[in-house]
Amino acid sequence: MSAALSSKPTTESPGLDLLPASMTLIEERVKGCPRLPSLRSVESALRELLNSDRRYTQQISEIIRRDPSLTARLLRLVNSVYYSLDTPIKSIEEAVFYLGIRQIRQLAMVTPVIEDFQKLAGNTPFPWREFWQHCIGVAIMTREVISCVQSPTDDTDYVAGLVHDMGKIVMSATFPDHFTEVQRRAGQSQCSYLEIETEVLGVNHAELGAMYLRHHHLPDIMIETARYHHEPERAAHHSQIIAAVQIANLLVRHAQIGNSGNTSTVTSEIWTQASGWEILFPERRDSERAIACAALRRSLERLPSLLQGLV
Ligand SMILES: [Fe+2]
Ligand SMILES: [Fe+2]
Numbered sequence: 687m688s689a690a691l692s693s694k695p696t697t698e699s700p701g702l703d704l705l706p707a708s709m710t711l712i713e714e715r716v717k718g719c720p721r722l723p724s725l726r727s728v729e730s731a732l733r734e735l736l737n738s739d740r741r742y743t744q745q746i747s748e749i750i751r752r753d754p755s756l757t758a759r760l761l762r763l764v765n766s767v768y769y770s771l772d773t774p775i776k777s778i779e780e781a782v783f784y785l786g787i788r789q790i791r792q793l794a795m796v797t798p799v800i801e802d803f804q805k806l807a808g809n810t811p812f813p814w815r816e817f818w819q820h821c822i823g824v825a826i827m828t829r830e831v832i833s834c835v836q837s838p839t840d841d842t843d844y845v846a847g848l849v850h851d852m853g854k855i856v857m858s859a860t861f862p863d864h865f866t867e868v869q870r871r872a873g874q875s876q877c878s879y880l881e882i883e884t885e886v887l888g889v890n891h892a893e894l895g896a897m898y899l900r901h902h903h904l905p906d907i908m909i910e911t912a913r914y915h916h917e918p919e920r921a922a923h924h925s926q927i928i929a930a931v932q933i934a935n936l937l938v939r940h941a942q943i944g945n946s947g948n949t950s951t952v953t954s955e956i957w958t959q960a961s962g963w964e965i966l967f968p969e970r971r972d973s974e975r976a977i978a979c980a981a982l983r984r985s986l987e988r989l990p991s992l993l994q995g996l997v
Contacts, residue, residue: 832927938986
């Protein structure tokens with residue numbers, strides 16, 4: 687049994703007697719959960735490619751780019767092996783190049799599959815495939831949003847978008863019953879999704895994701911994105927990319943592409959008035975902002991066909 691599977695000893699039945707966990711327990715489980723599960727289709731595509739004769743860095747990277755868990759584990763691995771590098775590695779392709787096929791194969795071999803994992807936990811199924819589409823959709827749209835104000839030089843913005851909701855995967859892996867209870871209440875309550883998470887578990891997915899990424903020594907920008915993607919104005923660093931992730935997240939939810947688990951409606955007003963716009967377009971450059979919004983609406987229309995067949 688994998689470390690991720692063995693690190694969820696909850697026996698509580700969902701609903702009734704479920705109490706928030708103490709911070710000590712939360713930290714303990716987050717530390718003990720190095721292997722976050724991946725989506726079955728991505729895991730098998732990676733294994734198949736690694737077993738074939740034609741294995742190119744770029745093809746391997748393309749598969750890893752479709753999976754937030756694998757991406758986080760890859761960056762964790764490369765930055766722990768090459769910890770002496772001046773700047774941490776934030777790009778997927780660079781990480782694959784540095785690690786080489788042997789280490790990537792080891793990474794793939796110990797990858798738990800999220801669909802099995804939830805079956806074992808005995809919980810109500812969560813739409814994981816749609817959740818992965820949400821994460822990839824946000825990653826793609828983050829690139830579109832940031833491109834309105836600067837030319838990206840590497841794929842940091844994409845990776846930040848991909849791992850923004852890591853906390854939800856971490857919650858399902860470390861506190862499966864609490865995660866199920868959050869979904870149940872989110873379908874019924876008027877409270878915000880983040881408030882429900884805090885009420886049920888004691889922390890929300892933004893805090894939990896940041897805690898996971900920090901414990902596993904991921905680059906600072908990923909930690910900050912996980913922590914502040916719902917409130918980029920609070921971030922002390924990397925605020926442009928975090929603002930882009932906030933807007934991308936709202937856009938993808940507005941268009942109802944994939945499923946983030948949070949089913950509350952995102953209206954046009956919500957995404958066009960998000961706090962991130964002030965960070966991306968300070969000094970009220972309204973005309974530039976309007977051009978950016980129009981371009982983003984067009985990109986959003988193309989997104990479903992881009993996502994088709996990816997996971
Ligand atoms: Fe989120
Ligand atoms: Fe999200």
